[in-house]
Amino acid sequence: MTQRQLTVAERAALARASAAAAPHATVVSPNPAVGCVVLRDGEPVGHGVTEPPPGAHAEVVALRAAGGAARGATAVVTLEPCAHHGRTPPCTDALVDAGVARVVFAHPDPNPVATGGGARLAQAGVDVVGPLPAQDPYRGAVAAGLEGFLTVVRHGRPHVTLKLARTADGAVTNPTGERWVTGPLARRAVHRWRGAVDGVLVGIGTVLADDPRLDVREVPVGRQPRAVIIDTDVRTPVGAKVVRAGTVLLAATPSGAGSRERRRARAAVLSQRGVEVRFVSPGPEGRGVDLPGAVGELAGLGMVSLLAEPGPTLADALLGADLVDRLVLHVAVGLGDGPLQGSLAPPPGTPWRTERSGGAGTDAIVHLRPPPPPR
Ligand SMILES: NC(=O)c1ccc[n+]([C@@H]2O[C@H](COP(=O)([O-])OP(=O)(O)OC[C@H]3O[C@@H](n4cnc5c(N)ncnc54)[C@H](OP(=O)(O)O)[C@@H]3O)[C@@H](O)[C@H]2O)c1
Numbered sequence: 079m080t081q082r083q084l085t086v087a088e089r090a091a092l093a094r095a096s097a098a099a100a101p102h103a104t105v106v107s108p109n110p111a112v113g114c115v116v117l118r119d120g121e122p123v124g125h126g127v128t129e130p131p132p133g134a135h136a137e138v139v140a141l142r143a144a145g146g147a148a149r150g151a152t153a154v155v156t157l158e159p160c161a162h163h164g165r166t167p168p169c170t171d172a173l174v175d176a177g178v179a180r181v182v183f184a185h186p187d188p189n190p191v192a193t194g195g196g197a198r199l200a201q202a203g204v205d206v207v208g209p210l211p212a213q214d215p216y217r218g219a220v221a222a223g224l225e226g227f228l229t230v231v232r233h234g235r236p237h238v239t240l241k242l243a244r245t246a247d248g249a250v251t252n253p254t255g256e257r258w259v260t261g262p263l264a265r266r267a268v269h270r271w272r273g274a275v276d277g278v279l280v281g282i283g284t285v286l287a288d289d290p291r292l293d294v295r296e297v298p299v300g301r302q303p304r305a306v307i308i309d310t311d312v313r314t315p316v317g318a319k320v321v322r323a324g325t326v327l328l329a330a331t332p333s334g335a336g337s338r339e340r341r342r343a344r345a346a347v348l349s350q351r352g353v354e355v356r357f358v359s360p361g362p363e364g365r366g367v368d369l370p371g372a373v374g375e376l377a378g379l380g381m382v383s384l385l386a387e388p389g390p391t392l393a394d395a396l397l398g399a400d401l402v403d404r405l406v407l408h409v410a411v412g413l414g415d416g417p418l419q420g421s422l423a424p425p426p427g428t429p430w431r432t433e434r435s436g437g438a439g440t441d442a443i444v445h446l447r448p449p450p451p452p453r
Contacts, residue, residue, distance in 0.1 A: 082207055084216075087120035088182050091154040092216050096184070099127045099136065099156055100223040104301050106130050107276050108380040110227035114140040114155045116148055116178070123147040135160065137169040141176045149177035156220045158187040158209060159195040170195045174202045183208035184220040188231045226276070226382030229403060235374045236276065239404040240386045241268060242393055245414030250390050253414060257288070260408045263439035266296050268387070268408075273299040276381035277326070281392035282309040291319045292387070306376065306384070308392060310366050311337070312344040316351065323352030326379065328372045330360040354379070369399045405430060405446040412440050 084092070095113030102111040106128045114136040116124035124147070126139025134142075137159055141148050153159075159169035159181065173181060186209040187193045200206045210217040221228060229237035243259040244250055252259050272278050278292040285307055292305035305325040307314055312329045314321065327348060332338040345355040358375055359368040376384065386396060396402050433445040 084182055084207060084210075085120065087117055088152065088154050088207075089216060091115035091117055091122060092156065092182070092184055093219070094122075095125075095127075095136075095154055096156050096216070096220050096223055098125065101300075102127050103223065103226060103383070104274060104276060104303070107226065108230065108377075108382050110157055110224050112136040112155065112157045114153060116140045116144040117152045117154060118144070118147050118150075123151065132165060135166055135169050138166070138172050141172055141178075144176075150179045152180040152182060153178045155181065155183045157185050157224065158183045158193065159199065160187060160189075160192040161195040161198045162192050164192070168195070168198075170198045170202070173199060174204065178204060180205040180207070182206075184210050184214070184217045185224065188228065225403070230377050230382050235370070235377050235401070236381045236384045237403050238279075238373065238384045238386055238396065238401050239271070239275070239406060240388075240393060240396055240402045241271070241406045241408065243408040244410070246409060246411050247414035249414055252410075259413065260410050260441045261439040264408045264441040264443060267438050267443065268385075269294050269296040271385050271406075272303050273297060275303050275383040275385045277304045277306045277376060277384045279306040279308065279384050279386040279388065281388045282307060282311075282313050283389045283391055284387070285309070285314055285318055285320060287389070289319050290387075303385070304379075304381070306381075308367055308369075308372060308388075310360075312341045312348070312355065314348060314353075316347055321348060321351050321353055325353045326376065327353050327355045328367055328375060329355060329357050330367045331357040333360070333364065366395070369395055369401055373401055403448070404433070407442075407444045407446070408438075409442045409444070410440065411442050 095115045099111040099113030109128055109131065112128045114126045115122050124140040124144030126136040126143060128136045129139060137153060137155060144151065153173055159173060161168050161170045181199050181204050187195060196206050196208055226237045245259060258265060273294045284290060293302050305320045307320060307327045309327050310330045314327060329341060332341050349355055356375055358371045361368045429449050430446040433447045435444045
């Protein structure tokens with residue numbers, strides 16, 4: 079495979095394809111939201127993004143738009159074109175059949191079933207450039223847009239963003255007795271985030287204390303995320319706001335006959351309301367649910383991205399189990415009169431780095447990422 083440089087027009091097309099695909103992530107989930115631009119003499123003649131199932135892949139959409147102009151043209155794609163017969167025929171075949179002369183792609187497809195598209199195109203005589211080097215910022219932008227898909231393929235679980243709201247002195251509830259810790263602008267940011275993920279997760283402690291809806295209300299949304307409750311003993315009240323069609327409840331498989339009867343009976347009542355109850359392995363020493371297993375179960379339900387908004391118990395457990403890919407701290411800097419306990423900093427002892435930071439009204443927002451894995 080060649081490693082030649084991309085032209086300026088190809089880089090611009092890649093940025094455009096990546097930006098066009100990103101908003102489609104939840105709509106096409108669990109498939110990756112891919113973008114493709116067909117260039118003829120450096121000018122775009124066709125665009126495409128992945129269609130929701132059972133629709134076409136981005137390459138096919140862009141080739142259709144380009145029509146006869148695709149012959150001898152360059153296809154610029156965010157993710158390596160697939161080489162396998164899945165729900166749709168291989169994109170590599172569509173590119174070759176359309177007479178595309180050159181294919182540029184940013185990120186390799188890590189999916190063992192679909193990988194190898196670049197090599198297959200090269201064998202068919204297409205001039206192939208890709209994947210870009212791991213440190214290339216264009217590949218980085220594409221990877222960010224595909225983080226859910228990539229996390230499922232690599233780790234067998236959805237990508238997890240953990241959001242924690244605190245006062246300046248570290249409290250997780252508002253000392254004035256108000257329902258929310260942070261202000262309306264920060265909450266709006268949370269609603270935007272909910273609209274960009276497949277599931278919003280809390281523990282039973284939060285359901286019992288706050289009775290949250292866990293849906294998107296304050297901003298327009300293409301598709302509502304599913305609410306997910308980690309509820310060992312199926313204690314979620316049938317009248318809770320989160321009890322509705324599409325909600326997922328992850329409970330622990332009971333060991334004793336008595337608790338088995340009880341949990342199954344409660345699960346049956348919730349199921350009648352449309353809640354999908356899944357029993358997973360209990361956690362260490364039989365307490366709680368096994369978190370890696372529970373979060374992995376959600377990948378099996380087609381979820382690739384989660385926003386976790388639990389209380390401190392489940393938040394600590396997710397961090398302890400290494401299940402957090404991004405930590406978002408919302409800090410009400412004007413609330414709380416105790417000493418500033420490093421509320422804007424990562425948890426003590428963690429080598430997390432700041433991805434970005436800013437403000438929303440009276441609140442500070444810090445996004446933190448774990449260090450990248452060693453190469
Ligand atoms: N500031 C914020 O960002 C924020 C967000 C949400 C909630 N809150 C506040 O936090 C408080 C509730 O806190 P919380 O910690 O009880 O709620 P939580 O973290 O949402 O739920 C904790 C519960 O999850 C269950 N669980 C099941 N498996 C677990 C595992 N492996 N590890 C840990 N937990 C597991 C446990 O219940 P079982 O005993 O049934 O196993 C546990 O008690 C409320 O006051 C609420 O207002 C604050």
